[in-house]
Amino acid sequence: xxxxxxxxxxxxxxxxxxxxxxxxxxxxxxxxxxxxxxxxxxxxxxxxxxxxxxxxxxxxxxxxxxxxxxxxxxxxxxxxxxxxxxxxxxxxxxxxxxxxxxxxxxxxxxxxxxxxxxxxxxxxxxxxxxxxxxxxxxxxxxxxxxxxxxxxxxxxxxxxxxxxxxxxxxxxxxxxxxxxxxxxxxxxxxxxxxxxxxxxxxxxxxxxxxxxxxxxxxxxxxxxxxxxxxxxxxxxxxxxxxxxxxxxxxxxxxxxxxxxxxxxxxxxxxxxxxxxxxxxxxxxxxxxxxxxxxxxxxxxxxxxxxxxxxxxxxxxxxxxxxxxxxxxxxxxxxxxxxxxxxxxxxxxxxxxxxxxxxxxxxxxxx
Ligand code: AN7
Numbered sequence: 001x002x003x004x005x006x007x008x009x010x011x012x013x014x015x016x017x018x019x020x021x022x023x024x025x026x027x028x029x030x031x032x033x034x035x036x037x038x039x040x041x042x043x044x045x046x047x048x049x050x051x052x053x054x055x056x057x058x059x060x061x062x063x064x065x066x067x068x069x070x071x072x073x074x075x076x077x078x079x080x081x082x083x084x085x086x087x088x089x090x091x092x093x094x095x096x097x098x099x100x101x102x103x104x105x106x107x108x109x110x111x112x113x114x115x116x117x118x119x120x121x122x123x124x125x126x127x128x129x130x131x132x133x134x135x136x137x138x139x140x141x142x143x144x145x146x147x148x149x150x151x152x153x154x155x156x157x158x159x160x161x162x163x164x165x166x167x168x169x170x171x172x173x174x175x176x177x178x179x180x181x182x183x184x185x186x187x188x189x190x191x192x193x194x195x196x197x198x199x200x201x202x203x204x205x206x207x208x209x210x211x212x213x214x215x216x217x218x219x220x221x222x223x224x225x226x227x228x229x230x231x232x233x234x235x236x237x238x239x240x241x242x243x244x245x246x247x248x249x250x251x252x253x254x255x256x257x258x259x260x261x262x263x264x265x266x267x268x269x270x271x272x273x274x275x276x277x278x279x280x281x282x283x284x285x286x287x288x289x290x291x292x293x294x295x296x297x298x299x300x301x302x303x304x305x306x307x308x309x310x311x312x313x314x315x316x317x318x319x320x321x322x323x324x325x326x327x328x329x330x331x332x333x334x335x336x337x338x339x340x341x342x343x344x345x346x347x348x349x350x351x352x353x354x355x356x357x358x359x360x361x362x363x364x365x366x
Contacts, residue, residue: 172207185215301334
């Protein structure tokens with residue numbers, strides 16, 4: 001009886017099943033009209049999760065939240081940009097889309113293109129795309145070209161192709177991608193009713209950090225209670241063109257999603273850093289894996305590139321002011337890269353066990 005009355009009170013308030021997808025939810029902030037065909041998989045509305053472990057680790061009454069964007073329909077934040085890019089491509093009458101990708105963009109482009117009835121072509125670097133992402137691109141129906149080169153080589157080619165042929169480029173140079181992705185900042189501010197002091201985020205091409213900054217600014221312009229956070233961008237030390245202000249010819253990192261040596265949004269990222277009084281830093285692969293494990297111990301499984309945001313936060317422990325509110329963006333789901341997880345964990349995993357009750361209870365220590 002008591003349980004029933006609690007349920008009746010809570011249910012209407014927490015009913016989120018009617019989420020319409022991020023274009024419908026934030027229409028007034030987006031370049032869409034009644035004529036735009038909205039191609040959606042109900043992306044967005046991802047949870048902002050308080051991290052007890054990280055808050056304790058940082059100390060000084062810091063509150064750390066995780067924006068778990070790996071819970072989008074294809075398992076990464078790319079869906080936010082792709083619902084916009086594909087809807088606009090469809091509105092403009094285009095029939096095919098193309099992208100270069102370290103994996104997640106290709107998965108998302110393939111899914112939304114199929115949903116919108118468009119053809120998709122994706123170029124990926126041979127041998128450097130996590131299995132889950134490759135599986136998705138193939139299943140969702142993209143034409144996949146694995147090239148003997150890296151992401152930067154692939155991006156150069158697709159940029160040229162999209163200029164010469166009637167194919168829409170859906171990498172983050174497409175401005176609609178940034179428009180869609182800025183909604184993640186809106187959701188954070190809607191949840192917190194304020195802005196964080198720091199936003200920690202991994203950077204590859206730096207489209208996402210650009211998008212978040214745009215989102216924070218748009219709310220701030222409407223209401224000054226939404227302060228502007230410091231934008232803290234993190235790259236892997238073997239692939240840190242924005243930190244070192246260089247082009248990295250042969251980027252290398254376990255975080256294959258951000259294995260990018262010549263980011264297209266370099267100039268935009270510089271502006272974000274300057275305007276937000278933020279910082280760009282690198283973290284090593286070992287620091288990334290440590291952060292990856294810390295998150296999992298709290299039940300949160302992200303891909304290695306996403307853990308770079310948390311590795312970066314931990315690295316700055318001594319710089320964080322008392323009572324800070326920090327959000328780390330977890331851009332992709334851990335299931336994207338099962339190989340990395342199986343290789344990098346501290347689990348007890350015993351194989352070839354005789355299936356007898358006696359034997360198993362002995363192994364378990366009973
Ligand atoms: C999990 O899929 O570039 O700084 O081709 O998959 O906006 O590039 C992926 C990038 C962070 C970096 N985290 O975002 C691609 C691709 C994950 C990612 C990034 C990516 P940007």
